[in-house]
Amino acid sequence: MRHLKTLVVTKNITAPKILNWEVSAVNNIETAIEKLYQQAYNVLAISKETEEINKSKLRKIITVLFPNTILVEFREISKLSESVKNGYWSKNKPELQRSYLDNSFDIELASSL
Template sequence: MRHLEVLVVTPQTTTSKILNWKVSNVSNVEIAIEKLQQRPYKVVAINKTIAAIDKTKFKQIATILNTDAIVVEYTDNNTLADTVKRAYWSKHTPQRERNYLDNAFEIKLANSINLN
């Protein structure tokens, strides 16, 4: 089974577990930037205790390094799994947007050609 990868930026030393996700923990934004250069993480979760300047810096650099990465903030480890899954699946839901075309004109045209 292929695991999706999430990078968690948190000052806490406990490791988080998310079902079917490979979780990498880093303690600060600078290390997170280095990790993001090395691996294409699908989601980057930043703890709300990280300074606002560091969050802004990371978000700006992350958009340059990996345009597909989703950057989210979370409050504690209890909400981390739900936040990561919701952020990923809101962007990657299969067939989220369906375009329905009305081909009534084409059907009428085909029928009129076949009748003649």
């Protein structure tokens, strides 16, 4: 089975679990940049607690050097799974975000009148 990889930048390093994802956790931006050079990650998740200057530095590096990596911010470790999945699927499968209305019932009802 193919596993998607995510790198989590957070101060409290616990082992977050996301179903069918390989998760690596680091505690600072510099270590995250080193890890990105070592292997490709699908998603990079940054805690909202990280300083804004470090976030902006990482955003610039990601957009230039790793354009396929998706950057996601999360507030709580418990919401990490949702944030990563939403960020990944909204970029790679945007058609899943669209909703189409099926008005076949309305058309059938109108034609029967």
